[in-house]
Amino acid sequence: MIVMKFGGTSVGSADALRQVAAIVRRELDAQQTRPGVVVVTSAMSGVTDLLSAAAQAAANADHDRTEATCNLLRAQHAEVTETLIDDADVRWRLTEELEETIRQLRRVLDSIAVLGELTPRGNDWICGTGEQVMAPLLTEVLRSAGIAAVHANARSLIVTDDNFGAAEPLVSETESRCQTQLTPLLAQGRAVVTGGFIASTFDGLHTTLGRGGSDYSAAILGAALDADEIQIWTDVSGVKTADPKVVPDARSLREITFPEIAELAYYGARVIHPKTVRPAIRKGIGLRVLNTFEPDHAGTRVIADEHRARQAGIKAISAIRDMNMIMIEGRGMIGVPGIAARAFRAVSDVNANVLMISQSSSEQSICFVVPDDSADMVINALRREFSMELDRGYIERIDGDPDIVIVAAVGQAIRHTPGIAARVFSALGDARINVVSIAQGASDTMISLVVVRDAADAAVNALHQAFNLAQPTG
Ligand code: ASP
Numbered sequence: 472m473i474v475m476k477f478g479g480t481s482v483g484s485a486d487a488l489r490q491v492a493a494i495v496r497r498e499l500d501a502q503q504t505r506p507g508v509v510v511v512t513s514a515m516s517g518v519t520d521l522l523s524a525a526a527q528a529a530a531n532a533d534h535d536r537t538e539a540t541c542n543l544l545r546a547q548h549a550e551v552t553e554t555l556i557d558d559a560d561v562r563w564r565l566t567e568e569l570e571e572t573i574r575q576l577r578r579v580l581d582s583i584a585v586l587g588e589l590t591p592r593g594n595d596w597i598c599g600t601g602e603q604v605m606a607p608l609l610t611e612v613l614r615s616a617g618i619a620a621v622h623a624n625a626r627s628l629i630v631t632d633d634n635f636g637a638a639e640p641l642v643s644e645t646e647s648r649c650q651t652q653l654t655p656l657l658a659q660g661r662a663v664v665t666g667g668f669i670a671s672t673f674d675g676l677h678t679t680l681g682r683g684g685s686d687y688s689a690a691i692l693g694a695a696l697d698a699d700e701i702q703i704w705t706d707v708s709g710v711k712t713a714d715p716k717v718v719p720d721a722r723s724l725r726e727i728t729f730p731e732i733a734e735l736a737y738y739g740a741r742v743i744h745p746k747t748v749r750p751a752i753r754k755g756i757g758l759r760v761l762n763t764f765e766p767d768h769a770g771t772r773v774i775a776d777e778h779r780a781r782q783a784g785i786k787a788i789s790a791i792r793d794m795n796m797i798m799i800e801g802r803g804m805i806g807v808p809g810i811a812a813r814a815f816r817a818v819s820d821v822n823a824n825v826l827m828i829s830q831s832s833s834e835q836s837i838c839f840v841v842p843d844d845s846a847d848m849v850i851n852a853l854r855r856e857f858s859m860e861l862d863r864g865y866i867e868r869i870d871g872d873p874d875i876v877i878v879a880a881v882g883q884a885i886r887h888t889p890g891i892a893a894r895v896f897s898a899l900g901d902a903r904i905n906v907v908s909i910a911q912g913a914s915d916t917m918i919s920l921v922v923v924r925d926a927a928d929a930a931v932n933a934l935h936q937a938f939n940l941a942q943p944t945g
């Protein structure tokens with residue numbers, strides 16, 4: 472029994488969906504012991520972005536925009552229904568269900584427009600609509616391809632807390648629901664189709680697991696059902712050594728460890744949602760990243776085996792763009808305890824995500840990197856927190872530097888291999904790339920450094936070459 476998750480592009484067109492049906496069928500045909508497949512689907516590509524924008528538009532009473540979204544949603548799903556579903560009765564039923572969902576969506580959007588306020592709870596309701604309509608549609612697509620598929624509503628399978636926008640599953644309740652509802656169906660060798668990303672609280676309020684959360688759904692379901700494997704089907708052939716748009720000779724990694732993929736996911740190369748690895752690790756379930764559009768490619772296997780990881784050195788180089796380096800500077804900070812603690816409290820109070828804390832050469836500054844779109848908010852919060860110190864000149868300035876890119880070299884072997892940092896710096900030095908700042912020790916699975924935007928691609932290429940990443944390792 473395995474879990475197969477298909478991402479937005481995999482279900483984004485009639486052609487892609489034919490491909491999905493072929494992949495599911497091949498899996499079911501090949502199964503011997505423990506039959507059954509759980510198929511987890513994302514919304515069609517772009518749909519969640521549209522819904523999220525519509526939610527915002529509703530709060531601004533932009534009726535034209537919300538209407539346009541409803542119409543687009545209808546058109547995209549109707550087209551797939553027309554193209555792939557032969558049975559007229561099924562087509563009619565799907566159309567009715569779609570219309571009902573759109574009616575409800577309109578009502579929620581209207582009520583947000585009346586209130587003029589978008590709450591996280593309302594936002595989850597709206598953003599989950601894409602998966603909510605895709606799952607029954609995919610079920611019928613599979614059935615018309617001759618697969619014994621059934622739909623199971625994710626909102627009655629995955630139970631979460633009420634942390635809207637990034638809800639966390641209640642593990643034992645979710646497990647018992649999955650086992651009672653799904654195990655009998657799977658035992659018959661069926662494909663059970665369910666929407667990723669969406670869930671509900673114990674009281675039935677709609678929640679989501681956060682953007683990109685369908686992967687996490689797949690892992691939660693896989694762990695709940697003790698799956699033999701969790702497969703993440705996407706539109707790239709596994710995890711690459713670097714972004715092929717930046718490094719033309721980047722290649723797919725055959726294996727990567729859980730901590731490495733989590734680190735890469737965090738540092739820009741978001742092939743899978745970082746939380747996906749947790750349930751898989753907890754139950755020791757194998758995870759594989761595969762390409763719907765190149766189904767015979769072996770993809771990347773995500774392994775727990777740290778021993779093998781040690782031999783492989785640096786695995787991948789990634790870059791995370793649109794960052795801002797915030798600096799707090801001043802002579803009066805030397806020897807004054809608690810400045811850093813106050814700074815980070817102020818930053819966390821405005822919910823900003825600190826990606827990297829870097830050491831400066833002097834003791835007179837604290838630097839850290841946040842996404843550029845939160846920089847103004849962070850700087851204002853810090854200036855408020857330290858207004859007295861700024862007035863008295865203990866702190867001379869609090870500023871941000873935009874146009875910053877974090878480049879990260881990822882590999883668990885960093886921990887065991889002396890001299891990796893030296894190689895990183897000599898590679899960058901040889902390429903005449905100026906490193907603004909470095910961070911070590913934040914994680915023993917990677918070394919990250921800050922460069923200016925214009926140097927980012929050159930830095931990624933220099934490191935890719937320095938660690939021979941274009942050459943497959945044994
Ligand atoms: N559709 C959701 C999103 O775009 C979840 C996912 O695709 O994983 O964030």
Ligand code: MG
Binds near residue numbers: 478479513683685
């Ligand atoms: Mg996605």
